[in-house]
Amino acid sequence: MLSKLRDAFTHYVSFTDEEWDLISQNIFIKSYKKNELLLTEGKICTYVAFLVGGIVRYYFVRNGKEITVQFFLENSFFSDYRSFIRREPSTFYIEALEDCTLLMISKDDIDKLYNYIPRFERFGRIMAENLYLSIADKTIRLMGESPEEKFSTLIHEQSELIRRVPQYMLSSYLGVTPEAYCRIKKRFLSTNNKKSVAAFA
Amino acid sequence: MLSKLRDAFTHYVSFTDEEWDLISQNIFIKSYKKNELLLTEGKICTYVAFLVGGIVRYYFVRNGKEITVQFFLENSFFSDYRSFIRREPSTFYIEALEDCTLLMISKDDIDKLYNYIPRFERFGRIMAENLYLSIADKTIRLMGESPEEKFSTLIHEQSELIRRVPQYMLSSYLGVTPEAYCRIKKRFLSTNNKKSVAAFA
Numbered sequence: 001m002l003s004k005l006r007d008a009f010t011h012y013v014s015f016t017d018e019e020w021d022l023i024s025q026n027i028f029i030k031s032y033k034k035n036e037l038l039l040t041e042g043k044i045c046t047y048v049a050f051l052v053g054g055i056v057r058y059y060f061v062r063n064g065k066e067i068t069v070q071f072f073l074e075n076s077f078f079s080d081y082r083s084f085i086r087r088e089p090s091t092f093y094i095e096a097l098e099d100c101t102l103l104m105i106s107k108d109d110i111d112k113l114y115n116y117i118p119r120f121e122r123f124g125r126i127m128a129e130n131l132y133l134s135i136a137d138k139t140i141r142l143m144g145e146s147p148e149e150k151f152s153t154l155i156h157e158q159s160e161l162i163r164r165v166p167q168y169m170l171s172s173y174l175g176v177t178p179e180a181y182c183r184i185k186k187r188f189l190s191t192n193n194k195k196s197v198a199a200f201a
Numbered sequence: 202m203l204s205k206l207r208d209a210f211t212h213y214v215s216f217t218d219e220e221w222d223l224i225s226q227n228i229f230i231k232s233y234k235k236n237e238l239l240l241t242e243g244k245i246c247t248y249v250a251f252l253v254g255g256i257v258r259y260y261f262v263r264n265g266k267e268i269t270v271q272f273f274l275e276n277s278f279f280s281d282y283r284s285f286i287r288r289e290p291s292t293f294y295i296e297a298l299e300d301c302t303l304l305m306i307s308k309d310d311i312d313k314l315y316n317y318i319p320r321f322e323r324f325g326r327i328m329a330e331n332l333y334l335s336i337a338d339k340t341i342r343l344m345g346e347s348p349e350e351k352f353s354t355l356i357h358e359q360s361e362l363i364r365r366v367p368q369y370m371l372s373s374y375l376g377v378t379p380e381a382y383c384r385i386k387k388r389f390l391s392t393n394n395k396k397s398v399a400a401f402a
Contacts, residue, residue: 062345069344082337085330091341114326118319121326125315128329129286132336136283139340140292143270143376144263175344 002027005050005103008075012126019117026109032096039094044087045080047104048127054100055164059172060092068172070138071097071161081131097165142175150174151184203228206251206304209276213327220318227310233297240295245288246281248305249328255301256365260373261293269373271339272298272362282332298366343376351375352385 002024009015015023032038038056039045051074058070058080069092072078083090084107105113113120141150151174154161161170171181203225210216216224233239239257240246252275259271259281270293273279284291285308314321342351352375355362362371372382
């Protein structure tokens with residue numbers, strides 16, 4: 001399991017065996033059952049996690065309504081990065097949508113590793129850049145795309161979500177009502193676009 | 202002018218005089234007149250800039266309409282960070298809303314500095330984290346706040362923008378029509394909230 005994580009790290013920066021030994025001493029494993037909450041509003045997110053298996057949802061509650069912001073799939077790093085960086089209470093919930101296995105490092109240990117291993121700082125920078133790209137792409141879509149365009153992006157770039165995530169969460173993620181989501185989906189399927197149909201197969 | 206930049210760097214990481222000498226050799230100054238474009242759609246953003254004076258707007262064009270995403274004020278670092286990290290053509294325009302003076306470093310030089318000065322990597326990480334926080338805060342507001350709440354945030358946290366940015370850009374920034382913006386503003390002023398009134402004084 002740790003070798004999967006080392007591969008993921010190496011994708012960004014390669015570490016010597018000695019450096020990796022030090023890093024891996026600070027990693028701990030945690031498992032969550034489907035529907036369990038990894039983080040709740042008001043708690044400080046004190047870790048970065050690598051998702052070995054499963055899928056998590058990142059949402060907040062506004063006027064009693066859940067608003068889904070992001071999903072993270074296996075082999076990705078995630079965190080409530082706002083709460084993590086600022087060490088402030090989260091405004092989010094993170095939920096396991098399937099049984100999940102996580103490899104985690106705490107903020108305190110990450111800060112120590114930044115001091116011990118200069119190359120780890122590069123890993124931190126690239127991780128921050130990637131989390132930036134993910135949320136920036138989301139913002140641009142939110143501001144500039146019509147519901148149809150957002151749906152098209154979902155089908156073409158994130159079709160895995162369609163297979164594994166309940167429809168009401170996807171409609172919230174796209175910022176449309178469940179009814180609008182159904183209408184758009186129907187329209188897409190009726191165009192007989194092969195890739196669209198395949199995504200729902 | 203460079204001392205202002207050194208202060209800004211030192212806010213994140215302190216460098217020795219030798220390190221700072223090396224960094225400052227890679228910095229160049231550029232000035233832009235009001236309404237001049239610093240970046241246009243289709244061009245790759247190859248720099249990070251520190252805004253010594255002025256204000257810039259970051260927008261994209263969709264169906265012939267300008268959509269304002271962010272503003273950056275003096276003493277802040279900015280870039281089209283998506284284009285910069287991925288080295289891909291930008292989907293944005295960056296416009297000087299006032300006469301602007303910038304201190305800039307190119308991506309190639311930044312990458313060299315990451316290799317020469319390990320502490321510079323820390324600066325890069327913290328800059329990426331801050332740009333993450335800025336766009337993440339924006340996303341959360343977009344997804345969860347009513348137009349009135351967005352307007353309230355503008356007054357209480359970004360009142361400088363009200364003084365220096367044309368109203369039609371602010372309405373686009375909040376994701377409301379200019380008419381809705383006027384209605385909300387009128388309602389706020391009529392409540393006689395001192396801070397609201399002061400923001401428009």
